Amino acid sequence: RKEVEQDPGPFNVPEGATVAFNCTYSNSASQSFFWYRQDCRKEPKLLMSVYSSGNEDGRFTAQLNRASQYISLLIRDSKLSDSATYLCVVNAGGYNKLIFGAGTRLAVHP
Amino acid sequence: SAVISQKPSRDICQRGTSLTIQCQVDSQVTMMFWYRQQPGQSLTLIATANQGSEATYESGFVIDKFPISRPNLTFSTLTVSNMSPEDSSIYLCSVEMRTAGGPDEQFFGPGTRLTVL
Numbered sequence: 331r332k333e334v335e336q337d338p339g340p341f342n343v344p345e346g347a348t349v350a351f352n353c354t355y356s357n358s359a360s361q362s363f364f365w366y367r368q369d370c371r372k373e374p375k376l377l378m379s380v381y382s383s384g385n386e387d388g389r390f391t392a393q394l395n396r397a398s399q400y401i402s403l404l405i406r407d408s409k410l411s412d413s414a415t416y417l418c419v420v421n422a423g424g425y426n427k428l429i430f431g432a433g434t435r436l437a438v439h440p
Numbered sequence: 441s442a443v444i445s446q447k448p449s450r451d452i453c454q455r456g457t458s459l460t461i462q463c464q465v466d467s468q469v470t471m472m473f474w475y476r477q478q479p480g481q482s483l484t485l486i487a488t489a490n491q492g493s494e495a496t497y498e499s500g501f502v503i504d505k506f507p508i509s510r511p512n513l514t515f516s517t518l519t520v521s522n523m524s525p526e527d528s529s530i531y532l533c534s535v536e537m538r539t540a541g542g543p544d545e546q547f548f549g550p551g552t553r554l555t556v557l
Binding site: 361362363364371372373374375376379381417421426427428430431432433 | 483498542
């Protein structure tokens, strides 16, 4: 079983749609959770950290369920510029090491 | 966040040669990391580079193949030694920054795209 598993992509959605990505992780000792976005041929950029109570940043909402070891990212009112690969990332149980999911590709079309 | 630069941005190398990649950050950081992203794959941590101590390598990566230097708090190098085509990949450095009231966050350099012929 992979340490971090994500929805298979790609997700093809029209502008204005709401899209949700899911992620599960295997290490119950993980303490830190993140969503990164990666554009084609670019480095990953931190989108948001995920807090236990859930957090929102504009059109983006992240949720964490520690009991189910599940993380989600909701994007509302999708824009063309949201097209990218979204990486679910968790730390390796108390260490600084980050474990990356394989990523979910999002394509927003007009 | 931090401003991170890497050199070279890309290179094409012959098998058997070595390439040293530089990572420079605009502020002092304790933790720096080196990752590899193979074509179509996600990121894999190679090693953690802390100033004043030897790098800590992940399973599957060894110092002889990927020697790392960390001479100060703003700079690190990764060398890919005795390269083979299987080393063709993007190599990225990252730095860890503390946040107020939140988890430590990592920020990535632009990456070095290596092709080995």
